[in-house]
Amino acid sequence: MAEDINRDPLAGAGALWEALLALLPRTKEELKLDLSEKVERSVVMLLQEATELFYGGRRNECLQTSEAVLDYSWEKLNTGPWQDVDKDWRRVYAFGCLLKAACLCEASEDATTVAAALKVCDMGLLMGAAILGDILIKVAAILQTHLLSRKRPAQGPTQEQPSTKKARNEHVSIPDMKSERTVPRLHCPSLQYFRKHFLVPERPVILEGVADHWPCMKKWSLEYIQEVAGCRTVPVEVGSRYTDEEWSQTLMTVNEFISKYIVDEPRDVGYLAQHQLFDQIPELKQDISIPDYCCLGDGEEDEITINAWFGPQGTVSPLHQDPQQNLLVQVIGRKYIRLYSPQESEALYPHDTHLLHNTSQVGVRGTQCDMADSPPPHPVSGDQVGDLCFPQVDVEHPDLEKFPQFAEAPFLSCILSPGEVLFIPVKYWHYVRALDLSFSVSFWWS
Amino acid sequence: MAEELPGAWFGFGFCGFGQALGSGRARRVLSPEPLRAPGAGLDVYRVSASWSYTAFVSRGGRLELAGAAGGAAGGCRDAWASEALLVLLRAGPGPEPGAELQAWAPGSALRGEPLWVHTVEAEAEGDDGPGGKPQAGPLPLLPCARAYVSPRPPFYRPLAPGLRARRLELGAEHALLLDEAGQVFSWGGGRHGQLGHGTLEAELEPRPLEALQGLPMAEVAAGGWHSVSVSETGDVYIWGWNESGQLALPTRSLAEDGKTVAGEAAGLHEGGPDVKSTAGGEDGAPTPFIAVQPFPALLDLPRGSEAVKASCGSRHTAVVTRTGELYTWGWGKYGQLGHKDTSSWDRPCRVEYFVERQLQVRAVSCGPWNTYAYAVEQEKS
Numbered sequence: 001m002a003e004d005i006n007r008d009p010l011a012g013a014g015a016l017w018e019a020l021l022a023l024l025p026r027t028k029e030e031l032k033l034d035l036s037e038k039v040e041r042s043v044v045m046l047l048q049e050a051t052e053l054f055y056g057g058r059r060n061e062c063l064q065t066s067e068a069v070l071d072y073s074w075e076k077l078n079t080g081p082w083q084d085v086d087k088d089w090r091r092v093y094a095f096g097c098l099l100k101a102a103c104l105c106e107a108s109e110d111a112t113t114v115a116a117a118l119k120v121c122d123m124g125l126l127m128g129a130a131i132l133g134d135i136l137i138k139v140a141a142i143l144q145t146h147l148l149s150r151k152r153p154a155q156g157p158t159q160e161q162p163s164t165k166k167a168r169n170e171h172v173s174i175p176d177m178k179s180e181r182t183v184p185r186l187h188c189p190s191l192q193y194f195r196k197h198f199l200v201p202e203r204p205v206i207l208e209g210v211a212d213h214w215p216c217m218k219k220w221s222l223e224y225i226q227e228v229a230g231c232r233t234v235p236v237e238v239g240s241r242y243t244d245e246e247w248s249q250t251l252m253t254v255n256e257f258i259s260k261y262i263v264d265e266p267r268d269v270g271y272l273a274q275h276q277l278f279d280q281i282p283e284l285k286q287d288i289s290i291p292d293y294c295c296l297g298d299g300e301e302d303e304i305t306i307n308a309w310f311g312p313q314g315t316v317s318p319l320h321q322d323p324q325q326n327l328l329v330q331v332i333g334r335k336y337i338r339l340y341s342p343q344e345s346e347a348l349y350p351h352d353t354h355l356l357h358n359t360s361q362v363g364v365r366g367t368q369c370d371m372a373d374s375p376p377p378h379p380v381s382g383d384q385v386g387d388l389c390f391p392q393v394d395v396e397h398p399d400l401e402k403f404p405q406f407a408e409a410p411f412l413s414c415i416l417s418p419g420e421v422l423f424i425p426v427k428y429w430h431y432v433r434a435l436d437l438s439f440s441v442s443f444w445w446s
Numbered sequence: 447m448a449e450e451l452p453g454a455w456f457g458f459g460f461c462g463f464g465q466a467l468g469s470g471r472a473r474r475v476l477s478p479e480p481l482r483a484p485g486a487g488l489d490v491y492r493v494s495a496s497w498s499y500t501a502f503v504s505r506g507g508r509l510e511l512a513g514a515a516g517g518a519a520g521g522c523r524d525a526w527a528s529e530a531l532l533v534l535l536r537a538g539p540g541p542e543p544g545a546e547l548q549a550w551a552p553g554s555a556l557r558g559e560p561l562w563v564h565t566v567e568a569e570a571e572g573d574d575g576p577g578g579k580p581q582a583g584p585l586p587l588l589p590c591a592r593a594y595v596s597p598r599p600p601f602y603r604p605l606a607p608g609l610r611a612r613r614l615e616l617g618a619e620h621a622l623l624l625d626e627a628g629q630v631f632s633w634g635g636g637r638h639g640q641l642g643h644g645t646l647e648a649e650l651e652p653r654p655l656e657a658l659q660g661l662p663m664a665e666v667a668a669g670g671w672h673s674v675s676v677s678e679t680g681d682v683y684i685w686g687w688n689e690s691g692q693l694a695l696p697t698r699s700l701a702e703d704g705k706t707v708a709g710e711a712a713g714l715h716e717g718g719p720d721v722k723s724t725a726g727g728e729d730g731a732p733t734p735f736i737a738v739q740p741f742p743a744l745l746d747l748p749r750g751s752e753a754v755k756a757s758c759g760s761r762h763t764a765v766v767t768r769t770g771e772l773y774t775w776g777w778g779k780y781g782q783l784g785h786k787d788t789s790s791w792d793r794p795c796r797v798e799y800f801v802e803r804q805l806q807v808r809a810v811s812c813g814p815w816n817t818y819a820y821a822v823e824q825e826k827s
Contacts, residue, residue, distance in 0.1 A: 040529045041553055042463065042498035042514045064473055068462050071779070072497065075670060075760055075814075079618045080635065 009057025014109045016146050020102055023138050028055040031132070033095065038086045043072055047092060050099050063103045070096035077127060087129045094128025094136060097121060101139060111150050115231060118143040119253075122233035125280050126251075137282065140232070147231050172313055172435050175336050175396070175413070183339065183414040183422065194423075195296050199325070202425035204339050204412055207293070211329045212419030216287035220331055220439060222258060225310070229281050230255040237271045240316060262312045262437060271315040277308035278441075284308075291327050291421060294445045305444040317432040319348060319391040324444040326424040330416045333436030337422060338395055338413045340429035347409035348391035348429060395431040416440075452822065453808060455481045455490055456799075459759075459782030459816025463498040465513035467816065476781035476788065478799040478819065490820075492584060495813025496527035499552060509534065515552035526585035527552070527813075528597040531561070533585055538565065545589065549601055564602055566590060583613035583624075594621075609652060615668035617686075618760070622673050623652055628662030630655045630675050638671040639740030640686035646740060657742045658683060669758030669776075670814070674765075675742070680752025682765060683742035690761045691792025692776030694745050695736040700792050747773060747794055759812040764819070765794070770806025772797040772819055780815045 010021060025031040028051045035044055047069050053062035073093040077085050101117040101124075121140040128136070186194075188209040198205045211217070236257050239247030252260070254272075261270025278285040285306075294304055305324070313333070321342065328337075340348060393403040400407050415435065416422050424430050426446075456478040461467035466482045467475045481490075481502075488510060492503040499513030502525075509522035515532065523545060524535040531549045538544040544567060548560040567590050586595040591611045593604045605611055610626040619635030631652035632641040639646060642655045658675065663683075665676040672686030672693060684693045691697045747753060747767065755766040762776030762783060773794040774783040781788060784797040797819075800807050805821040812818070 040498075042529060045514065046462070046498075065462070068460070068473070071815075075618065078671070081637075 010055065016109045016114070016142070017106055019142050019146075020105055020139060023135060023142070024098075024102065025132070028052055031055075035092065036086075036088050039088050039092055043069065043092060046072075047095055050096075054099055054103065059103045059106050062099055066096045066099040066103065069093075070100065074127075090127065090129035091131050094124045094131045097124030097128060098131065098136060098139065101143070105143070109146070111147060114143050114147050114150075115253075118147065118231055119233045122280065123251075126233070126235065137280075140280075141282075144231060148227070174415075174435060177413055177415070180413045181411070183337075183412045191292060191296060194293055198423055199293070199296055199425070202341075202428065204425060204428060205423050206414060206416065207291075207327075207421040207423065208419070210291055210293075210421050211289075214288055214329075214331075216331050216441075217419055219287055222262070222437075225439075226255055226258060228283055229277070230258075232281060234272055234277065234280075235275055236261070237273050238268050240269050257310075266312060269312070269314055269316075271309075271311035273309050273311065273315070273317070274307045274442075276306060277310075278306050288329070288441055291329070291443060293327060293423070294325075294443055297325060297445045299446045303445070307442045307444070309438070309440040309442065311434060311438060313434055313436050313438070315432075315434045315438070317430075319393070319395050319429050319431045321427045321429050322424070322444065323426065324446050325426050327443040327445075328416065328422040328424060329441045329443070330418050330420050330422075331439045331441060332418060333434060333438035334418075335416045335438055335440065336413070336433045336435055337416055338411050338431040339424065340409060340411045342427045342429065344409045344411075345429070347405040349393055349403050349406070350391045391429065396433070453805075453820055454822075455493060455818055455820050457481055457500075457816060457818045458784040459813070460497075460780035461513075461816065463513040465495070465498075465500045465813075465816070466502075474780040474788075475816075476784070477786045478784050478797065481818075492524060493811040493818040493820075494525050494527040494585070495811065495816060495818060496529050496532075496552070497814045498529060499527060500813060500818070501525040501527040501532065507537070509556075511552075511556070515555070517555035517557070519556045524585050526595060530597040531595075531601070532556075533595045534560075535566070535585060535589070547588065547595065547602075549595070562601065583611075586616055587611055587614035606652065613666055615666055617668035617673070617758075618670040620668065620671075620673070621652075622666045622668045622675075624663055624666040624675070628664070628678065630658050630663050630666055632673065636740075638687035639738040640668075640671050640673050642673060642685040642740065642742050644741040646738070655742065664754070665756050667756040667758045667763075667812075669763060669812075670760035672758060672761075672763070674756045674758055674763055676753045676756050676765070680754065680768060682745040682747060682753045682756065684745050684763070685739045685742045687738060687761075688736050688792070690777035690790045692758070692761050692763050693736065693739050693743065694763070694775050694793050695739060695743065696734065697737065697792045698735040700790055701735065745794070748796065755808075755810055757810045757812040757817075759817065760814040762812065762817070764810045764812055764817050766807050766810050766819075770800070770808065770821070770824070772800055772807040772810060772821075774817065782812070782816050784817060784819075 031051050033044065033047060046065060050062050050065040050069060053065055070093060073089050073096060076089040077093060097120050101120040104113055104117040107113065118140060121136050121143060124136045125140065183204050183206050185206040185208055189207065231253055233251050233253055234257065235249055236252055237247065237249050257270060257272055260266060290301065290304060393406050398406050414422065457467040458475045458478045460474050462473040467479060488502055488504040488508060489506065490502045491505050494501045499511055499515035502510045503522050507521050507523065509519045509525055511517045521537045522534050523537065526533040532552045534548045534550065536546050536548060538546050544565060547564040547566050549562050550556060550560045566588055588594060593602055594614050595601055596603050609623065611623050612626050613624040615622045617640060620632060620640045621634050623631040625631065631654050633649040633652045636646050636648050641649055642657065643653060662678045663675045664678045667674040669692060672684065675683045686693065688695050688697050689699060691700050747765065751767040751769065751771060753765045754768050757764050759782055762774060762778065764772060764774045766772055773796055775791045775794050778785065778790040779788050783791060783795065784799060785795055800821050804824040806824050807819050807821045809820040810817065
């Protein structure tokens with residue numbers, strides 16, 4: 001091993017580097033790229049060169065080469081609709097991120113560098129596809145641990161709870177629901193009962209007693225989220241609602257999101273919405289479960305999409321429909337939700353549209369999306385909001401002159417509180433407004 | 447026409463595959479450098495650059511490749527380089543004046559057989575020199591102007607019979623066509639506004655740009671996700687994606703403090719910070735950033751200059767003016783703007799190299815991440 005006269009090219013300075021090395025294949029021959037012919041020969045050459053440079057200990061050159069791989073694959077990720085991007089291009093991108101993050105950490109183990117490397121990993125997780133047995137998740141975990149272990153001595157107590165920092169509740173408007181039909185509630189129905197009376201007839205229902213003992217209900221707080229996920233980069237939607245012109249998506253760490261959009265009197269509305277946070281940070285996944293009712297569908301368990309929805313009081317998801325069944329679990333805070341049956345679609349005046357946003361990156365609500373703010377920029381599926389159907393009417397402030405039928409459209413509504421689970425049948429129109437600082441977890445299944 | 451001294455080609459930008467730029471040792475060249483062999487020494491009149499290699503065609507019909515794809519061939523009238531295909535227009539096999547379109551795998555080094563061959567009918571006589579009748583423009587438009595070549599199958603694509611194409615350019619997802627009357631058409635993907643019809647919708651068939659109707663255009667150029675057209679009177683119209691300032695409109699990514707992961711951690715970039723942008727609103731009002739410009743915007747070049755030629759890379763734009771200056775803007779990370787650094791710009795900047803040496807730029811041809819410019823020595827009066 002290290003008996004050679006010559007220094008091992010991969011010998012590094014610190015413990016972090018050793019830990020990272022242990023995750024990577026030992027030699028460049030063992031690092032299997034496994035890329036299909038869809039990936040152009042020139043890029044494969046470049047990526048192979050990058051791995052050679054890496055195992056040859058030529059860090060700076062490896063960084064430069066990896067950067068070119070990242071920039072080129074970024075262009076591929078931005079060509080055509082996101083769902084049509086070949087998975088191998090995303091894997092190329094992930095390889096680039098892996099090498100870049102590793103090279104950064106070989107140079108230095110200070111907090112700034114490690115945070116930068118972690119961001120690169122997160123970009124690989126957000127935009128790339130799994131490589132080498134989900135190695136990016138493992139690398140990210142090591143980097144995160146390293147960052148947290150360095151931070152603890154310097155930091156004092158973490159931020160105060162939001163309630164002491166902002167007096168928000170005086171501004172929230174709790175809807176007057178006296179005249180509204182409410183969503184029925186059930187306590188722990190059997191699978192058969194649920195299927196027969198709600199799943200099959202496609203009727204919404206709130207399930208109580210199903211998720212209220214999940215660890216997240218007790219554990220999750222701003223402080224805990226910052227601890228577990230604070231330094232991780234996530235996509236954030238900025239703007240009151242995604243039908244607005246000023247709406248945009250951007251990337252930032254969870255800490256930045258919390259400090260900019262949750263505490264300290266935020267200027268704009270920011271929403272960490274529709275993000276598969278639990279794939280990115282497996283530790284959080286331990287705090288939730290998959291509701292049994294999801295197994296009533298045809299799909300496999302690993303096909304269930306789990307999304308996090310985390311934001312301040314006041315976030316709004318305008319009326320829209322999803323192509324799968326949805327179980328929405330409320331963890332922190334309350335949400336006002338209104339539901340319209342697909343049979344009422346006409347009265348909601350939907351139309352196919354591609355919304356034009358005067359912003360740098362607009363993702364597609366309803367499909368996997370990511371956004372980028374710093375290089376490599378994110379391959380958001382364009383500046384349009386895909387092929388979504390948008391009811392033009394504003395649910396809580398409808399223009400009844402323009403949309404007269406809307407007044408007569410029947411609906412169900414509820415205030416969903418922590419511990420409760422709302423079943424939103426497939427294609428059921430739903431509108432959501434957060435009445436408090438809120439964290440919800442949605443399960444999309446078929 | 448005044449006599450011009452012979453000129454030379456210069457290149458700058460990405461050369462990570464050894465594409466004949468500069469000394470050949472660096473991965474990128476930040477300032478124009480005369481071409482190395484094989485480009486040097488040839489009387490090159492066409493440069494077609496793909497990402498990993500460049501094709502040079504000389505007036506004598508010689509083709510030379512540099513970069514990840516190598517090789518040379520004779521009897522070439524035109525070449526079009528892409529990562530998937532190298533397309534050549536060669537003199538026909540027999541004595542007839544027709545020509546042959548050949549598509550080669552770039553890695554083949556032009557040995558063996560082409561992937562496919564298509565005989566092109568003879569077109570009217572004329573050279574694309576100053577005296578002759580202007581031919582239909584270079585590949586990917588075919589000389590007959592009734593079809594064009596695509597890097598994705600189907601490779602041979604006929605154009606609608608009513609279209610009298612003069613020039614055709616392909617972006618990552620779209621196509622631009624300039625017809626004999628100076629009208630611009632676009633089609634393909636439109637998610638970044640690159641079609642210029644005011645929406646983000648795709649178009650299956652060539653659709654004329656209404657915003658430019660009545661303004662005869664002389665040139666069109668397509669970048670990865672943006673489009674440029676130059677009018678006969680020298681005005682520049684530009685539309686599409688502006689994420690790196692390639693439309694010369696204010697872009698958010700350049701205005702924010704340039705804290706990029708690469709910049710701060712790796713210290714890769716020689717030269718200044720990564721961001722140089724237009725001034726923010728002086729009165730403190732937030733600058734309106736443009737990410738997507740879905741219909742043509744008129745661009746003012748500095749000093750009231752008139753444009754004569756334009757070419758676009760993936761995310762940058764280059765324009766030649768009537769007085770022989772070269773302006774570049776957009777993504778600059780690999781030196782493709784030629785401003786001696788790796789900054790991106792969201793406004794037109796003159797490439798001073800040519801001014802300093804009293805060289806007049808006459809033509810420009812951009813690869814995805816680099817730029818080739820043809821310049822002649824200025825006449826001494």
